[in-house]
Amino acid sequence: MEHQIRNRQVQKEYVCxxxxxxxxxxxxxxxxxxxxxxxxxCKVSPKGKECSTTFHKLGYNAKTNTSVVLCLPHTGRMHQIxxxxxxxxxxxxxxxLYNHTVFGPEKGKNGNIGKTDEELIRDLISIHNAENWLGMxxxxxxxxxxxxxxxxxxxxxxxxxxxxxxxxxxxxxxPPLPSKLLQCANKVTVATxxxxxxxxxxxxxxxxxxxxxxxxxxxxxxxxKPRDLVMYLHAWKYRGPGWSYQTExxxxxxxxxxxxxx
Numbered sequence: 001m002e003h004q005i006r007n008r009q010v011q012k013e014y015v016c017x018x019x020x021x022x023x024x025x026x027x028x029x030x031x032x033x034x035x036x037x038x039x040x041x042c043k044v045s046p047k048g049k050e051c052s053t054t055f056h057k058l059g060y061n062a063k064t065n066t067s068v069v070l071c072l073p074h075t076g077r078m079h080q081i082x083x084x085x086x087x088x089x090x091x092x093x094x095x096x097l098y099n100h101t102v103f104g105p106e107k108g109k110n111g112n113i114g115k116t117d118e119e120l121i122r123d124l125i126s127i128h129n130a131e132n133w134l135g136m137x138x139x140x141x142x143x144x145x146x147x148x149x150x151x152x153x154x155x156x157x158x159x160x161x162x163x164x165x166x167x168x169x170x171x172x173x174x175p176p177l178p179s180k181l182l183q184c185a186n187k188v189t190v191a192t193x194x195x196x197x198x199x200x201x202x203x204x205x206x207x208x209x210x211x212x213x214x215x216x217x218x219x220x221x222x223x224x225k226p227r228d229l230v231m232y233l234h235a236w237k238y239r240g241p242g243w244s245y246q247t248e249x250x251x252x253x254x255x256x257x258x259x260x261x262x
Contacts, residue, residue, distance in 0.1 A: 059255030
């Protein structure tokens with residue numbers, strides 16, 4: 001299979017749910033450039049690599065103004081389907097990155113971003129630092145990692161990562177060395193080799209200090225909801241010489257599906 005993938009013998013089909021009423025069929029052959037490998041963001045650009053994606057509308061839901069679309073990528077560029085849908089003006093409904101005004105008022109439609117690559121990277125990093133997840137609006141239900149500034153009140157559904165600065169944290173000392181290793185260590189030490197005593201690397205609980213003003217110790221984060229962990233882009237079918245594989249379509253891929261209220 002690895003040989004087939006490298007030689008582009010594997011055909012892939014994806015299903016997604018996008019904003020708006022999608023055309024019946026369209027092919028996008030706009031080149032895609034990686035703006036930053038570090039934060040993982042791409043855009044359509046004349047300087048990008050050649051790529052092509054064919055899209056077929058499977059259905060339109062007027063109630064939600066969303067379309068279910070079949071995606072056939074003919075190349076395998078990074079974020080190819082998502083970037084091409086953004087360029088066409090029909091981003092994936094809950095795409096936290098490419099369905100965002102950080103790409104401009106039109107969310108990058110027709111490649112209109114209105115800022116340099118450096119400015120785009122700066123703005124994306126600012127959003128990430130503020131909300132701990134790329135592409136989330138501060139007031140959006142999807143922005144589930146917003147810090148809670150009320151440190152004393154424990155609310156339902158809140159959790160936080162443990163920190164080494166916890167006041168009551170006690171780390172047990174390491175187990176003693178076996179007698180044979182201890183004898184060897186006593187024979188050959190830094191002191192015997194250099195004439196200088198080695199630093200004391202043993203952990204002493206009585207030397208542990210904490211900072212009552214440590215920000216990381218006090219910040220709490222909201223747990224993500226299950227729907228926030230799924231993007232409406234699904235790998236549906238794979239085919240190669242002599243084999244095929246198909247997955248079950250998710251509920252959101254039904255044309256008449258309406259996202260439930262939590």
